[in-house]
């Protein structure tokens with residue numbers, strides 16, 4: 523019974539969110555992906571997924587996401603623009619462990635599957651590393 527109630531609640535919340543998007547009352551989030559050669563890929567997504575999902579669903583090159591977002595492949599490595607890095611949630615231990623294996627890690631390196639797309643990230647800028655192409 524509790525499971526059914528949770529499913530029903532999730533369905534009601536999702537329906538309400540879709541209604542807000544349809545009415546234009548829920549903003550889309552803009553993310554700019556920049557390739558190593560400067561090619562820009564602006565995408566617009568709803569809040570709720572990850573930055574990796576935003577890239578993959580919009581055909582942004584350089585984000586393979588081989589593990590599907592389970593933080594076990596590091597093929598979604600991005601360099602977050604320095605103006606945005608402090609707005610992100612802190613790195614978790616698994617993400618830290620994966621990034622520590624990268625010889626191309628930089629100060630603003632993150633795994634994009636571990637960055638939730640939220641309203642406060644509208645305008646986020648990330649660069650895709652050359653080694654992922």
Ligand code: FES
Nearest residue numbers: 589591593596635
């Ligand atoms: S998609 Fe595999 S670590 Fe991010």
